[in-house]
Amino acid sequence: MVHKVLLVDDEEDILEFMQYNLEQEGFEVVTANNGEDALSKLTSDISLVILDVMMPKMNGYEVCSNIRAQKKYQDLPVIFLTAKSSEKDEVHGLNIGADDFIKKPISPQKLIARVKSNLRKLELTLSEVSIKEKIEIGPLHIDRSIFTILIDGKEIIFPKKEFEILSYLASQPGKVFPREKLLSDIWGTDIFVVERTVDVHIRKIREKLGKHSDLIETIKGVGYRFKNIE
Numbered sequence: 029m030v031h032k033v034l035l036v037d038d039e040e041d042i043l044e045f046m047q048y049n050l051e052q053e054g055f056e057v058v059t060a061n062n063g064e065d066a067l068s069k070l071t072s073d074i075s076l077v078i079l080d081v082m083m084p085k086m087n088g089y090e091v092c093s094n095i096r097a098q099k100k101y102q103d104l105p106v107i108f109l110t111a112k113s114s115e116k117d118e119v120h121g122l123n124i125g126a127d128d129f130i131k132k133p134i135s136p137q138k139l140i141a142r143v144k145s146n147l148r149k150l151e152l153t154l155s156e157v158s159i160k161e162k163i164e165i166g167p168l169h170i171d172r173s174i175f176t177i178l179i180d181g182k183e184i185i186f187p188k189k190e191f192e193i194l195s196y197l198a199s200q201p202g203k204v205f206p207r208e209k210l211l212s213d214i215w216g217t218d219i220f221v222v223e224r225t226v227d228v229h230i231r232k233i234r235e236k237l238g239k240h241s242d243l244i245e246t247i248k249g250v251g252y253r254f255k256n257i258e
Contacts, residue, residue: 031075032056036066038083049136063091081110096125102175102188105146125188149216163198166257167240170195190233202256204247
């Protein structure tokens with residue numbers, strides 16, 4: 029299978045550099061030089077998006093948010109290209125649905141490795157059988173096949189990583205998951221993400237759970253578990 033990559037950057041030399049290296053590895057590449065152009069070229073046969081953060085007209089964060097707002101693209105891997113290196117910027121990107129970051133200047137080897145890693149992780153996610161497609165527990169009804177969560181019968185929108193974390197915890201109520209286990213199983217072992225990122229996502233999940241926020245229990249100094257509802 030030939031994977032198609034949507035490559036987005038407003039710097040022509042960087043765009044050509046990445047396109048050349050990806051095509052040398054057998055990828056089909058579609059390019060765009062701004063956010064609006066990227067969204068117009070986003071189709072269902074795109075396997076992965078590489079997205080510059082700082083762009084005219086629409087920045088990378090806005091493009092990623094737009095992608096994640098469409099259910100059919102909830103599992104589409106999005107890798108940010110960024111010259112920024114602060115933890116705050118990375119956490120913000122992860123919160124809106126990014127899967128990975130590549131910092132500029134770009135190494136061809138790292139570019140290819142990250143692309144392949146995210147595609148492998150996607151294939152594992154799509155073939156995952158340990159988590160049921162439908163989970164009904166307490167006030168929650170989770171349907172992984174159509175990426176929806178109902179709370180007390182009302183649909184609540186969860187960004188990709190929050191959806192994955194809640195589904196993962198709810199699939200095994202009562203089991204304690206250390207932060208490092210959540211990081212490796214949700215983000216993958218090839219991607220560096222700080223443990224604080226898990227805490228940020230849990231806080232946002234609890235906010236969406238509202239009066240049911242106590243369903244996610246904190247095990248101090250260890251991690252989290254979904255309350256075992258008898």
